[in-house]
Amino acid sequence: MRTELSTRLGVEHAIFGFTPFPAVAAAITRAGGFGVLGAVRYGAAEDLARDLDWMERHTGGLPYGLDVVMPARQVEGVTEADIEGMIPEGHRRFVADTLSAHGVPELAEGEASGWRITGWLEKVARSQLDVAFDYPVKLLANALGSPPADVVDRAHHHGTLVAALAGSARHARRHQEAGLDVVVAQGYEAGGHTGEIATMVLTPEVVDAVDPLPVLAAGGIGSGEQIAAGLALGAQGVWLGSVWLTTEEAELHSAALTRKLLAAGSGDTVRSRALTGKPARQLRTAWTDAWEDPDGPDPLPMPLQGLLVAEAVSRIQKYEVEPLLGTPVGQIVGRMTTTRSVQAVVDDLTRGFERAIDRINRIAGRA
Amino acid sequence: MRTELSTRLGVEHAIFGFTPFPAVAAAITRAGGFGVLGAVRYGAAEDLARDLDWMERHTGGLPYGLDVVMPARQVEGVTEADIEGMIPEGHRRFVADTLSAHGVPELAEGEASGWRITGWLEKVARSQLDVAFDYPVKLLANALGSPPADVVDRAHHHGTLVAALAGSARHARRHQEAGLDVVVAQGYEAGGHTGEIATMVLTPEVVDAVDPLPVLAAGGIGSGEQIAAGLALGAQGVWLGSVWLTTEEAELHSAALTRKLLAAGSGDTVRSRALTGKPARQLRTAWTDAWEDPDGPDPLPMPLQGLLVAEAVSRIQKYEVEPLLGTPVGQIVGRMTTTRSVQAVVDDLTRGFERAIDRINRIAGRA
Numbered sequence: 164m165r166t167e168l169s170t171r172l173g174v175e176h177a178i179f180g181f182t183p184f185p186a187v188a189a190a191i192t193r194a195g196g197f198g199v200l201g202a203v204r205y206g207a208a209e210d211l212a213r214d215l216d217w218m219e220r221h222t223g224g225l226p227y228g229l230d231v232v233m234p235a236r237q238v239e240g241v242t243e244a245d246i247e248g249m250i251p252e253g254h255r256r257f258v259a260d261t262l263s264a265h266g267v268p269e270l271a272e273g274e275a276s277g278w279r280i281t282g283w284l285e286k287v288a289r290s291q292l293d294v295a296f297d298y299p300v301k302l303l304a305n306a307l308g309s310p311p312a313d314v315v316d317r318a319h320h321h322g323t324l325v326a327a328l329a330g331s332a333r334h335a336r337r338h339q340e341a342g343l344d345v346v347v348a349q350g351y352e353a354g355g356h357t358g359e360i361a362t363m364v365l366t367p368e369v370v371d372a373v374d375p376l377p378v379l380a381a382g383g384i385g386s387g388e389q390i391a392a393g394l395a396l397g398a399q400g401v402w403l404g405s406v407w408l409t410t411e412e413a414e415l416h417s418a419a420l421t422r423k424l425l426a427a428g429s430g431d432t433v434r435s436r437a438l439t440g441k442p443a444r445q446l447r448t449a450w451t452d453a454w455e456d457p458d459g460p461d462p463l464p465m466p467l468q469g470l471l472v473a474e475a476v477s478r479i480q481k482y483e484v485e486p487l488l489g490t491p492v493g494q495i496v497g498r499m500t501t502t503r504s505v506q507a508v509v510d511d512l513t514r515g516f517e518r519a520i521d522r523i524n525r526i527a528g529r530a
Numbered sequence: 531m532r533t534e535l536s537t538r539l540g541v542e543h544a545i546f547g548f549t550p551f552p553a554v555a556a557a558i559t560r561a562g563g564f565g566v567l568g569a570v571r572y573g574a575a576e577d578l579a580r581d582l583d584w585m586e587r588h589t590g591g592l593p594y595g596l597d598v599v600m601p602a603r604q605v606e607g608v609t610e611a612d613i614e615g616m617i618p619e620g621h622r623r624f625v626a627d628t629l630s631a632h633g634v635p636e637l638a639e640g641e642a643s644g645w646r647i648t649g650w651l652e653k654v655a656r657s658q659l660d661v662a663f664d665y666p667v668k669l670l671a672n673a674l675g676s677p678p679a680d681v682v683d684r685a686h687h688h689g690t691l692v693a694a695l696a697g698s699a700r701h702a703r704r705h706q707e708a709g710l711d712v713v714v715a716q717g718y719e720a721g722g723h724t725g726e727i728a729t730m731v732l733t734p735e736v737v738d739a740v741d742p743l744p745v746l747a748a749g750g751i752g753s754g755e756q757i758a759a760g761l762a763l764g765a766q767g768v769w770l771g772s773v774w775l776t777t778e779e780a781e782l783h784s785a786a787l788t789r790k791l792l793a794a795g796s797g798d799t800v801r802s803r804a805l806t807g808k809p810a811r812q813l814r815t816a817w818t819d820a821w822e823d824p825d826g827p828d829p830l831p832m833p834l835q836g837l838l839v840a841e842a843v844s845r846i847q848k849y850e851v852e853p854l855l856g857t858p859v860g861q862i863v864g865r866m867t868t869t870r871s872v873q874a875v876v877d878d879l880t881r882g883f884e885r886a887i888d889r890i891n892r893i894a895g896r897a
Contacts, residue, residue, distance in 0.1 A: 166893055177893070331797060351718065352728035360796050361719035361728040363750030363759060364861040368796060383730030392730060392759035394893050395886045429727050429735060430698060494731040519762045520894045526533055526544070526761055527887045 164390070164516060166399040168345065168377040172197060172226050172301055172324070176513060177400035178390065179347075179379055180505075181230055181304075185214040186412040189221040190505035195513075197400075199228040199304055208290040215298045228302030228326075229295050233288040233310045243470070250463065250471050257460050258475050261453045267484050270477065289314075296321050302345065304328070306356065309341035328381070330358025330365070332372035339373045346373050347402050350382030354405045354493035356443045357382065357434060362393070370397035385495035387515020391523065405493040411504045419483040420490060421502070429497030436461075438476070438491070440468030446489035446496070450479065531757070531883060533766040535712065535744040539564060539593050539668055539691070543880060544767035545757065546714075546746055547872075548597055548671075552581040553779040556588040557872035562880075564767075566595040566671055575657040582665045595669030595693075596662050600655040600677045610837070617830065617838050624827050625842050628820045634851050637844065656681075663688050669712065671695070673723065676708035695748070697725025697732070699739035706740045713740050714769045717749030721772045721860035723810045724749065724801060729760070737764035752862035754882020758890065772860040778871045786850040787857060788869070796864030803828075805843070805858070807835030813856035813863070817846065 169177035175195030182188050188198030200218065205211040218227060292314060295303065303310075303318050304326040310318075318325045319342075326345035329335040335346045348369035349355075350362025360368070362382040370378045380393030381402035393401045407413060409424050423446060433447040437454035440463055445451065454462055462468045479487045503511075524530040536544035542562030549555050555565030567585065572578040585594060659681060662670065670677075670685050671693040677685075685692045686709075693712035696702040702713045715736035716722075717729030727735070729749040737745045747760030748769035760768045774780055776791050790813060800814040804821035807830055812818065821829055829835045846854045870878075891897040 164893060165895060332795075350728065350730070352731050358797075360861055361717065361750050362730045363717070363728065363756055364719050364796050364864070367753060367755055368864060383728050386734060388734055388763050389730060391762035391890060395758035395762050395890050396755050397886075397889075428699075429731050430725075494727055497731070497735060517894070519764075520890060520896065522764075523758060523762050523887060524891070524896075526531060527884070528532060529887065529891075 164394075164513065166377070166394075168379075168399040169197075174226060176509070177394070178509065178512060179228075179400055179402045180407055181402060181404040182407045182413070184407075184412065184414045185218050186221075186414065187407045187410060187505055188227055189218050190410075190412050191407070191509065192222045192225045192227045194506045194509035196509055197226060197228060197302070198222070199230050199302065199402075201230045202288075202291050202295075203230075203232045203306070205291060206287065208294045211291050212294045212297070215294065215300075219298060226299075226301040228304060229291075229300045230304040230306060231288050231291055231295075231310075232306045233285060233314065246466060247470055250467055251460075254460050254463060254471055257453075258471060261450070262475055262478065262487075265449065265484055265487055267475075267478050267487065268482050270474065270481070292317070296323075302326055304345075304347065308334075309338050309343060312341065315342050326379070328356070329369060330356075331360060332365075332368045335369040335373050335378075339376055343376070345377050345379065347379045347381050348398070349402070350380075351434070352444070352494040353382030354432070354444050354496075355491040356439070356441050358442075363396070366393060366396035366398055382493060383495055385493075385498050387512045387517070388519040389495070390512060390516045391519035395523075404491075405495050406499060406508060407505065408490065408492060409499045409502050410508055411502055415490075417480060417483055417488065419485050420480075420488050423485070423488060424490070424492065424496060425500055425502070427492075427496045427499075429494045432492060432494055432496060436468060438469070438472065440465035443491055444493055445491045448489040449486040450475075450489060531761075531880065533744070533761075535746075535766040536564075541593060543876070544761070545876065545879060546595075546767055546769045547774055548769060548771040549774045549780070551774075551779065551781045552585050553588075553781065554774045554777060554872055555594055556585050557777075557779050558774070558876065559589045559592045559594045561873045561876035563876055564593060564595060564669070565589070566597050566669065566769075568597045568673075569655075569658050569662075570597075570599045570673070572658060573654065575661045578658050579661045579664070582661065582667075586665060593666075593668040595671060596658075596667045597671040597673060598655050598658055598662075598677075599673045600652060600681065613833060614837055617834055618827075621827050621830060621838055624820075625838060628817070629842055629845065629854075632816065632851055632854055634842075634845050634854065635849050637841065637848070659684070663690075669693055671712075671714065675701075676705050676710060679708065682709050693746070695723070696736060697723075698727060699732075699735045702736040702740045702745075706743055710743070712744050712746065714746045714748050715765070716769070717747075718801070719811070719861040720749030721799070721811050721863075722858040723806070723808050725809075730763070733760060733763035733765055749860060750862055752860075752865050754879045754884070755886040756862070757879060757883045758886035762890075771858075772862050773866060773875060774872065775857065775859060776866045776869050777875055778869055782857075784847060784850055784855065786852050787847075787855050790852070790855060791857070791859065791863060792867055792869070794859075794863045794866075796861045799859060799861055799863060803835060805836070805839065807832035810858055811860055812858045815856040816853040817842075817856060 178196035180191035183201040188200040191198035324344040377399035379402040380398035385406040435451040545563035547558035550568040555567040558565035691711040744766035746769040747765035752773040802818040
């Protein structure tokens with residue numbers, strides 16, 4: 164499964180695996196794919212350095228990437244405390260009431276909220292980049308628009324390709340104008356932040372919009388047949404995130420959440436602003452339902468919502484309060500029914516891809 | 531482009547084209563695809579007979595199908611007048627106010643509403659079937675669940691295959707249990723009634739759920755690359771509806787609507803209950819916006835909403851009131867940018883398919 168882009172990056176399979184877990188990212192790379200470590204959860208740059216050290220020791224010189232969340236525009240001098248101050252009291256009360264309705268215990272005195280997305284703060288993202296460029300990161304992906312121009316320049320200077328996610332052809336063209344090298348076309352069915360356009364429609368639109376830039380198809384891809392479909396749509400590779408969540412290497416640290424993921428069907432996700440303030444596909448839970456309730460408040464815009472719910476999410480995760488427990492995940496969650504190693508998943512993907520090619524060649528009268 | 535199903539039906543390309551226009555259906559069949567005529571707009575059985583006569587004269591013995599809207603369960607003895615009586619006065623007022631806000635003229639005294647979906651009434655659908663079985667209809671598709679058991683038996687007795695649309699694996703299994711021969715897996719991005727699951731995820735789920743029944747992929751398919759993707763996902767054919775709306779043979783009878791379709795992007799559709807009471811993807815218009823307004827009433831359940839808005843839709847269409855003018859159409863509307871003949875569209879689809887096969891074989895190292 165070789166495209167111009169996969170050849171350029173030196174990977175065997177044009178399978179890009181996004182994951183917040185270093186053990187998963189390294190295993191994807193070792194299996195012949197391209198592991199991309201999500202950095203948004205790293206508050207401290209030292210933690211990222213520690214995990215990139217680990218990645219170095221466990222990828223044997225094979226290529227991998229890093230995914231950051233860096234807004235292109237950021238208001239100067241705004242601190243996290245300023246943003247906290249913009250959260251309405253009624254919203255805080257709604258969160259407290261929802262948690263207490265489900266009997267979610269408080270964190271211990273002085274215990275920090277573990278789930279705290281600070282990576283989107285430009286200061287944090289930049290300190291992550293200072294670390295990242297000490298490592299042979301081959302691809303830097305940005306989840307939230309094009310990165311600032313100086314970051315693109317710096318990456319190119321280091322020989323690092325820059326990618327960004329796009330939910331529309333318009334977004335994709337903006338990335339091209341910003342000098343990016345790769346566009347990840349992320350369809351409606353994907354986990355995490357998504358637009359309304361489904362992968363089947365979005366991929367070829369983006370391919371045409373940014374030609375000759377390489378495009379990765381993302382959203383709804385968790386099998387070799389789906390990889391074949393994504394590549395048939397003109398992509399130079401596929402970008403998979405959800406499918407790794409139930410691998411043996413994933414450090415979800417929650418048996419209850421793993422159980423929920425393995426049991427969920429393709430109809431059990433919802434595109435909700437409840438987690439970050441922007442529409443993100445995730446497991447449908449009592450938490451997302453609470454934010455859909457017309458009698459409750461609307462979620463706040465990003466970044467307010469993420470700050471508002473950070474402690475709540477930590478408490479829900481820590482105490483594994485099952486009805487509220489969720490995670491970003493795409494519609495392919497319906498196909499995630501067993502726990503397997505990353506290697507087994509990749510083997511399955513490549514075998515399924517070959518089967519799909521055999522079948523479509525028979526249909527095309529070429530077998 | 532040959533599958534077991536296309537061979538069984540005797541068509542050259544496994545391309546199934548759904549359309550309300552006999553001239554389009556016949557042209558699809560003549561171009562080597564399988565034209566499926568939508569019957570829901572035919573009130574009188576004689577009108578359907580006249581158009582099927584026409585189809586017979588213009589398909590030269592090549593196969594075609596018919597699409598009806600027949601609910602499996604229907605309440606006995608309920609008349610259209612009974613249903614009209616269930617429409618709240620406030621809803622009628624809201625429709626009248628929305629029309630007058632846009633200056634939509636009244637129909638002339640005694641002029642019947644042209645847009646009147648009566649095909650969903652069991653009585654009407656059955657009278658259509660009485661006509662249909664006088665013609666060599668090779669496939670009978672039902673847009674609303676499995677048809678009643680006696681209809682399935684009757685079709686099989688006539689050597690007609692029976693298909694039905696499904697938006698989930700659960701729906702699809704119900705069709706299989708009802709003895710149907712083909713399932714059309716209709717994804718979220720499709721025009722008309724759709725569920726939440728995108729084609730990329732839905733198709734393989736349905737293929738697995740009803741194996742060995744043949745599945746057609748529907749939703750987001752308007753190019754040869756998308757056909758290759760749908761077939762890679764395990765489908766035995768593709769089902770296209772939107773792409774024919776802007777062909778030369780389409781009888782939209784509205785230059786304004788054609789213009790809107792040609793100008794619309796993939797983000798200009800919305801899944802709304804405003805037209806029939808069930809979520810159906812359509813052009814986003816001031817009409818669908820009015821029904822999204824939180825201060826307005828919610829759309830009524832099917833079939834009430836369809837009856838409520840029938841005259842309004844006729845008036846909007848007759849007077850071509852541009853802001854309100856819409857039609858069911860899928861997200862691929864963004865790719866419908868020129869008016870071409872059906873033959874030119876089919877040529878483009880098959881050429882694009884061959885190109886996609888070439889490309890994917892190169893990626894798979896088989897070229």
